Amino acid sequence: MSLLRRLLPPLLVACAAFGVQAAELRLITHSSFDLPKPLIADFEKRAGVKLVVVKAGDAGEMLNKLILTRANPIADVVYGIDNTLAAKAVRAGVIEAAPSARTAHTLPGGLAAIDYGVVTLNIDKAWFARHKKALPKTLAELATPAYKDLVVVPNPATSSPGLAFLVATVDALGEEGAFAWWARLRDNGVKVAKGWSEAYYTDFSRNGGARPIVVSYATSPAAEVFYAKEKPAAPPTATLALPGGSFLQVEGAAPVAGGREPAAAKAFVAWLQGAPVQKALQTTMWMYPAVPGTPLDPVFRHAPEPAGVKPVDAGRIDANAPRWVARWTRVVLKGGR
Amino acid sequence: MLARRALWLPSAALLAAGLVAPLLRVLAEGAGGFDLALLLDPYLGWRVAWSLIQATVTCALALVFGLPLAWALARFDFPLRAFVLRALMLPFVMPTLVAAIGVLALFGPHGVTGLNLQDTPWLLLYGNLFYNLPLVVRAGVDGFAAVPASQLAAARTLGASRLRAFWRVEWPLVRPWLASALCLVFVYCFAGFGLALLLGGQRYATVEVEIYTLVAYELNFADAGLLALLNLVVSFAVALAYAWRERTLAVALKVERLAPQKPRTLAERLALAAALSTLLFTSFAPLAAVAASGLSAGWDVWRGLWSEEGRLAAFNTLRFTALATLCAGLFGVAHALAARRSLVWRAAANLPFIVSPVCVAFGLLLLYPAYAASLPLLLAAYVLLAYPFVAKSLAAALDAEPPELARAARTLGASPWRAFRRVRWPLLRPALSRGLAFAAATAVGEFAVTLFLSRPEWLTLTTWIYQLLGRPGSANLAAAQALATVLMALSLVAFWLIERQTDHARTR
Known part of the structure; x- marks a missing residue:
C-alpha cells in the first residue's frame, strides 16, 4: 500500500x-x-x-x-x-x-x-484609553453596568465564532450558570450581529460602530498590523482573554x-x-x-496565544450544541430564561 | 398562434426546475416531522407579525417619499437628469455590508454628520428607504412620463388647479405603475435579509433568518419547510391580490408623452431642489461616503487590486452580468407575454422573490448534487432572481398598451413586423429597459452568490468584497470600499448601455 x-x-x-x-x-x-x-x-x-x-x-x-x-x-x-x-x-x-x-x-x-485558533474577545485599545476605563477581569464583570452597551457578539445560530464563544461560556460556567450570565449580559445591552463581519465592521468601535468589545480571534490584532494601510508598531486592538471566555x-x-x-x-x-x-x-x-x-x-x-485554554470535548459539543443554541436564542433574543 | 401558446413554457420550466422542485424536495426531506404547533409559538408569531409590519410600513414610506420624487423627476428637466435616473439603481448593486458601512459613515457613532442613529428605529427606516425608493421612483417616473400631455393640458385649461389636475388626471394613470413597484417592495421586505436587519441587529430578524438557522445549521427540514410554506402563502396572497388589482387598474395609454421641462417658476425650482436633496439624502449620500473612502484608499490599495485576482473578478462580474441579463430578458419577455391572460401566471412572476432562498439553495443541492458546483446552475440562479424584474415591468407596460394603435397600423397596410417595430416597440421599450437595468443590478449584486456552492475561479467583485470583509485590518476595509467604487462605476456603464436608446426616444 x-x-x-x-x-x-x-x-x-x-x-x-x-x-x-x-x-x-x-x-x-x-x-x-x-x-x-x-x-x-x-x-x-x-x-x-x-x-x-x-x-x-x-x-x-x-x-x-x-x-x-x-x-x-x-x-x-x-x-x-x-x-x-x-x-x-x-x-x-x-x-x-x-x-x-x-x-x-x-x-x-x-x-x-x-x-x-482561539476565539476570544477583542478590544479597541484607543476607545479604552480615551474613556479611561479599566478592562474587565472576569466574564461576570462584563455583565455589570460599568460595561453596559459595550459588547457585540455574532449570533451562534448563524456564525461559527459566535457558537465557539457560547460553548466556551457553557464549558466554563456550567449550563445553568452560563445562561444566567447570558441573561445578565442581555439586560446589560449586548448587541447580536448576524456574523463576524457584521460585528467587526459595523458594530466594533474600531470600525463603524460604538462597541469596543467584540468576539473575534486571538490572531486578529496581528492581522490588524499585517493589513494596516501604514504599518503600526503596535496593533490598535488587543485580545481580552477573560477566564472562560476563550475557545x-x-x-x-x-x-x-x-x-x-x-x-x-x-x-x-x-x-x-x-x-x-x-x-x-x-x-x-x-x-x-x-x-x-x-x-x-x-x-x-x-498574536500571543491566550494561556490555559483547554479544548472542550467534541462529543459533548455534538450532543448539546443545537439545544444550547436554541436556549441561547430563547434567553438572549426572546428575553426568556 | 401555437408559438404564442408556448410562451409560458420557458419560464415555467425554469420556475419548476429551479424553484418549485427544490422547495418540494426540501418539504419531502422534512415529511413526517411537521408539527403545526410550531405556528402557535408566540415568538414565531411575533416574527411573522414583525415581517408583515415592517414590509407594510416600508411600502407606505416608499410611497410617501417616492411619489413626489417620481413626479419631480418626471416633470422637470435638469442637467444630469439621465445620470440621476441611472444612479438611482446603484443601491441595488451595493453589497448590504458595504451599504451599512456607508450609512454608518454618515449616521454612525463616528459619522461625519455627528448624528449617531445606530440602534435607533430611524436607521432601520433609513435603510429601508435606501434600498426600496429606487424601485418606486423609477416606476413612478415611467408612469408620469406616460401621462398624455393633451389630457393634462385640457384639465388645466378647463380651470383645474395643479393639485386637482394631479388628482384627477395623473394619479389614476400612474397608480398601476406604483402598485407594481410597491408589490415588489413588499415581497422583498417580507422575505428580506436586508440592510435594515443588518443595521438593526438580530432583534429585527425576519422569518428568513430562522429558516436559515433551521436548514443550514440544524438540518431541521420539517420546521424550516413549514416556515417557508407560511412565508410563501402570505407573500403569494399579496402577489395574487395585486395581480388582480393590476388588471383592474390598468389604463390604456395615449401615445403623446409629456416631455420633462425646465423648471420655470420659483415654486417649480424649489420643488425640484427639494426632490433632489431628498434623493441625495436617502439614496446617494451613503454611496458617496463609500466612494469617497474608496477613492482616498491610497495608491497601494488600488495597485493591490489591479492583480490577477482583480482582473478575474472584473471579468467574471461582466461575464455573469451580461449572460444573466440577456437570459433574464428572454425569459422575462416570454413570461410577460404569457401573463397577459392569466392571473396566476402574473402572480407567479413574484415567486423567485417569495420562495425562501435558503430552501432553494439546499433543495437544488439535494436534487442535482452532480451539478451543485457547476457554472450553469449558478447562472440559472442569477437568471431566476433577475428575470422577474423584466417580466413585471413589461407586463405593466403591456397592460397600458393601446390596442387600437397597432390595429390601425395594420389596417393602414403595415406588415405585422412593421406595426410592431414602429408602433408597439417604442411604447414598450422604456419598460423593457428599466426591467433589464434592474435585472443587471440584481446580477451584479449579491443575491444569488452567498448561499450556493462557489469556486475561487468564479470570483466576482461582490464575492471578493465579502472575502476582504471576512478579515480584520484597515487595508482590507479600504480595499473593499475601493472595489465597491469600481462596482458602482461598472454598473453605471452597464445601465447607460442598457438604457441608452430610451433617453433618445424620450427626448425626441
Missing part, C-alpha cells in the same frame, strides 16, 4: 505527460479557505491531479451540505471541520480516517488537525467517505500538514499551525 502510494503520484504525472487528462480532486471547504496559488499548483504537479476548490459557506453550513449529499458525494476531501463539528461529521459517516502527522491538538474520527478551535481535514480519489485525498491531507502550507496558512487564514516546530511568522508576535 505504501509502495503504491509512493508510486502513484509519479505514475499520475507520467499519465498526464502522455496527454491523459489529469484526474480532478474535489475539495470542499468553508468560505475562509485561502492558500497561495503557487503552493496549490505545486501540489497539483506532484499529485498529478487538478484541485477543484468548492466553497460551501460557513463551516457548519459546509458540513451539512456534505451530510445531505453523502449518498452521492460532491467532494473527495474536506478541509475546515473543527472540533465543534467533528463528532457530528463522524456520527454522520461522511469522512474517512487519514494518516496524520503528530499535532499539537487532535481531532476525533481520524480527522487530521491542520491548524488551530480553542482546531480545524481538520479528511478524505470524504465514498469520494472518487482516495489516494489523492490522503496526499492532500498530508500536504496540508507539510511545512510550506503550515507556514503559509498563518498569514492567509490567520490560524496557528497544528504541526509542532513550524516557525511562526514574525507578525504573530502580536
